[in-house]
Amino acid sequence: MHPPADNTAVDIRDLCFSIGVNEILRDVSLSVEQGRYVAIVGPNGAGKTTLLKCIDRILTGWTGRIEVFGRPLHRYSQRELARRISYVPQADGHVSPFTVEQFVLMGRYPYLSPLTTVGREDRQVVRRVLEQTGTAEFADRPLETLSGGERQKVFIAAALAQGAEVLLLDEPTTFLDYRHQADIRRLLAEANKASGITVVAVTHDLNHAVLESDRVVAMRNGTVMFDGRPDEIMNTDVLRRIYDTPFTLVDHPRATVPVIVPQVRD
Amino acid sequence: MKPFILLTLFILAVLVIAVAPFCGIEHIPYSTLWTGELDRPQADILWKIRIPRVAVAFLAGSALAVSGMAFQAMFRNPLATPFTLGIASGASLGAVVCIHTGWTFTYLHRFGISSVSVCALGGAMATILLVYGLTRVKRGFSTTTMLLAGVAVSFFFSSVILLLQYLSDFTRTFRMLRWVMGGLENVVDFHDVLSVAPFVVAGCLIVLYLTHELNLLATGDELAASRGVEVDRVKKALFFAASLMVGGVVAICGPIGFVGLMAPHICRLLIGPDHRWLSVATLLFGGMFLVLCDTLARTIIAPTELPVGIITALLGGPFFLWLLLGRTPKPLAA
Numbered sequence: 225m226h227p228p229a230d231n232t233a234v235d236i237r238d239l240c241f242s243i244g245v246n247e248i249l250r251d252v253s254l255s256v257e258q259g260r261y262v263a264i265v266g267p268n269g270a271g272k273t274t275l276l277k278c279i280d281r282i283l284t285g286w287t288g289r290i291e292v293f294g295r296p297l298h299r300y301s302q303r304e305l306a307r308r309i310s311y312v313p314q315a316d317g318h319v320s321p322f323t324v325e326q327f328v329l330m331g332r333y334p335y336l337s338p339l340t341t342v343g344r345e346d347r348q349v350v351r352r353v354l355e356q357t358g359t360a361e362f363a364d365r366p367l368e369t370l371s372g373g374e375r376q377k378v379f380i381a382a383a384l385a386q387g388a389e390v391l392l393l394d395e396p397t398t399f400l401d402y403r404h405q406a407d408i409r410r411l412l413a414e415a416n417k418a419s420g421i422t423v424v425a426v427t428h429d430l431n432h433a434v435l436e437s438d439r440v441v442a443m444r445n446g447t448v449m450f451d452g453r454p455d456e457i458m459n460t461d462v463l464r465r466i467y468d469t470p471f472t473l474v475d476h477p478r479a480t481v482p483v484i485v486p487q488v489r490d
Numbered sequence: 491m492k493p494f495i496l497l498t499l500f501i502l503a504v505l506v507i508a509v510a511p512f513c514g515i516e517h518i519p520y521s522t523l524w525t526g527e528l529d530r531p532q533a534d535i536l537w538k539i540r541i542p543r544v545a546v547a548f549l550a551g552s553a554l555a556v557s558g559m560a561f562q563a564m565f566r567n568p569l570a571t572p573f574t575l576g577i578a579s580g581a582s583l584g585a586v587v588c589i590h591t592g593w594t595f596t597y598l599h600r601f602g603i604s605s606v607s608v609c610a611l612g613g614a615m616a617t618i619l620l621v622y623g624l625t626r627v628k629r630g631f632s633t634t635t636m637l638l639a640g641v642a643v644s645f646f647f648s649s650v651i652l653l654l655q656y657l658s659d660f661t662r663t664f665r666m667l668r669w670v671m672g673g674l675e676n677v678v679d680f681h682d683v684l685s686v687a688p689f690v691v692a693g694c695l696i697v698l699y700l701t702h703e704l705n706l707l708a709t710g711d712e713l714a715a716s717r718g719v720e721v722d723r724v725k726k727a728l729f730f731a732a733s734l735m736v737g738g739v740v741a742i743c744g745p746i747g748f749v750g751l752m753a754p755h756i757c758r759l760l761i762g763p764d765h766r767w768l769s770v771a772t773l774l775f776g777g778m779f780l781v782l783c784d785t786l787a788r789t790i791i792a793p794t795e796l797p798v799g800i801i802t803a804l805l806g807g808p809f810f811l812w813l814l815l816g817r818t819p820k821p822l823a824a
Contacts, residue, residue: 282715285629306718313712318566320709321763330706334718341766386717 232294233258233390233422234279234309239288241274248274249286250446258389261416261423263433265457266443267467272426273314275443276392279424280311292390306334310383314394315376319368324359324378325350327367331385350385357381357411373404380411384421391415393425397432409436431483434458435476442466455481492767495760499771503778507548510785511540515792539678546677546686547784547798548777550739551749553690555776557732558750559757559769560697563708564728565637571751572736575621575640575729577614578745579647581737583654584613585744586666590654603685604676606669607741614737617643622729631722633711636729672744672799674784682742689738694773696731700724704765746799748806749780756809 234256241249249271256262264272277283279290281297290297292308300308310331320327331353332346354360357377367375376396383391396412397405413436415421427433433440434454442450442457449466450457457463458481463471473482512518518532518540554572561570573579587593588609595605624639625631651670655663676682697704703724706714715721736750753776754768761771780798783805787798 277712280716282712301718302715302720303718306716309716311713311716313710313716316710318710321758322705322709326705326764327709330702330709330717333702333706336702383716 230294231258232256233260233292234424235289235291235294236275236279237289239275239278239286239290241271241278241283241286248446249278252288252443252446252448254441254448254451256390256422256424258422259416259420260439261412261437262425262439262441263437263454264424264426264441264443265428265430265433265466266449269445270443271446272443273394276311276394276424276426280309280392281305282311303334306386306388308388309390309392310386310388312376312379312383312391312393312396315372315379315399319375321366321368323364323366324370324381325354325363327378328354328359328363328382328385331382334386349387353381353384356384356414358407371404373400373407376400376404376408377411380408384415388421390422390424393423395426395428397427397429405432412436430457430463434481434483435479458482458484492761496767496770496774499760499774499778503548503774506778506781507544510544510547510781511536513785513789514540515789538680542680542683543674543677543784544781545683546742547674547781549683549686549690550674550743550746551753551780552773552777553686553693553735553739554746554750554780555753555757555772556694556697556769557736558776559754559765559772560704560728560732562754563704563765564725565633566708566710567637568755569751570637571747572732573644573745573747573750575636575733576617576642576644576647577733577736578740579644579651580617580620581610581614581740582670582745583647583651584609584611584616585669586651586654587613589662589665589669590658592662603681607676607685610744611737611741613647614733614740617647618730618733618737621733631725633725668797669744671797672740672746673787673795673797674743675788675795675797677742686738686742689735693731693735693738696727698769698773700728701765701769704728704769705763708763708765744799746780746802748802749776749783752806752809753779 232255236252236254239249239252240247252275264275266272274283278286281302292300292305328350329342329346332342332349335346336342354363357380359374359377359381362370362374367378370378380396397408400408409432412423412425416423434457437454440450440452440454440457441448444466450462458473460471460473470487472485472487474485476483512520516532516535518536557572558570561572561574562568585606588606593605593609595608621636621640621643625636628635655666658666703719706717706719707724711721754772757768757771757775761767780802783801784798787796787801790796
């Protein structure tokens with residue numbers, strides 16, 4: 225076992241998590257360097273969402289060791305942690321009653337003390353992330369009037385307003401149309417390349433995963449089954465072992481990795 | 491716009507508080523304030539009966555409204571009320587047991603505290619601890635567990651109350667029924683103001699201190715945690731602040747319904763869902779509304795009084811239906 229490198233953002237060792245008798249995560253070890261774009265893939269129920277929630281301490285009661293920027297998770301207050309890590313949850317259909325701007329402003333919570341109000345710097349940050357995510361035009365609209373794609377951009381804007389170095393996303397493009405998928409991918413690539421934000425995204429879309437990320441982690445039954453470069457996972461045998469179903473790969477005319485095309489039934 | 495609405499509410503609240511003590515069976519002209527021509531019985535009515543009663547009404551209304559708002563945000567449920575967790579049922583059970591057994595604590599009467607109130611407060615506190623304990627059985631401090639535990643406890647106590655009512659004689663049953671309606675006619679002294687005020691002031695201060703957190707909890711526990719809220723700790727603080735406030739009020743006034751449910755919703759319509767504004771508006775509106783209802787309650791069929799719980803529900807019920815059916819569901823989202 226190697227010691228974590230100096231530029232490690234998140235370091236996980238032997239992480240186990242159970243609910244009752246069900247083991248959700250089993251001895252997961254994973255280390256993410258700063259500035260990486262890591263895609264986490266795997267079948268339903270593999271523990272991908274749980275892993276994200278453990279890293280952001282939304283779930284507690286796990287065993288093992290999680291370090292964020294070289295410091296164990298238990299040494300962080302939740303507020304301190306929120307300044308280092310932000311999280312975009314799976315779209316769950318529940319919509320809060322706030323306007324876009326109010327909602328994004330709430331991303332500044334880790335910088336507020338209880339009796340202070342939102343300051344000028346907070347407003348500037350919010351203005352910037354609204355522009356950056358292309359949500360400024362509907363800043364005054366209530367969240368519930370937005371489409372799924374617009375709402376997802378607002379959730380990412382709120383996470384960016386937190387000013388954290390690590391961005392965890394849970395299926396950010398699921399349920400979105402093609403244009404919004406492309407928008408979100410561009411947004412995340414920009415945050416990663418231009419702002420140097422470490423991105424860890426759970427996804428079911430392997431094509432997006434290999435095209436966007438520089439590392440792919442595949443989980444199954446609560447353990448890490450594969451951890452490597454995108455071109456390494458694009459192998460019919462590897463994929464078949466992860467998902468228990470056959471795959472067809474073709475070369476993409478413009479990408480350096482092959483991509484998956486839908487199976488044709490006989 | 492929002493500061494303007496708050497200012498308007500504040501001025502209205504001051505006006506209502508200023509006018510209410512002069513209304514009643516015994517008319518006291520305002521001119522006595524500056525002419526000083528207040529005769530002895532009138533002065534007594536004003537200082538010993540009307541002003542304490544208005545003060546308790548305002549405190550109680552504020553407490554019920556603010557705790558209702560906190561529960562609605564915490565449970566993300568627009569139908570949550572201060573009584574959802576069974577505190578009112580616990581207090582009622584305490585009161586009903588006291589009436590049924592005929593317990594009297596003469597020692598406390600010297601301080602102007604009635605035996606029924608003491609038992610009601612005991613019932614409320616026991617319920618708070620019971621619901622807290624039941625919630626803690628499961629890991630963490632799950633809102634769903636708390637809600638279900640509270641509702642279960644509430645129903646259980648309600649049936650015990652029915653049982654005791656059934657077993658009691660006619661006079662006692664009447665007293666029980668009357669207590670469970672809620673009202674402020676027992677407030678006849680400044681003692682009552684002093685016994686309610688600490689609960690209400692402390693509870694409201696805690697809730698007002700946690701308005702950022704209430705906003706985030708309204709978006710969901712997980713999102714709140716990811717934004718840096720110590721979710722379990724904040725929920726416990728809110729639970730105890732709101733519950734103790736409700737317990738303190740219910741012990742004196744009985745379970746006065748609908749203020750805690752509708753005042754936050756009306757204020758959401760007026761000022762929006764941001765708790766930094768909403769909490770202050772709710773505090774002012776809740777207090778003002780109960781003072782108004784209580785003034786109506788003691789004048790409308792004078793010289794007799796109506797229980798204020800009837801007025802709040804009479805005004806509140808149709809209004810709530812109008813909100814629920816006549817409007818888009820938007821303002822009701824907690």
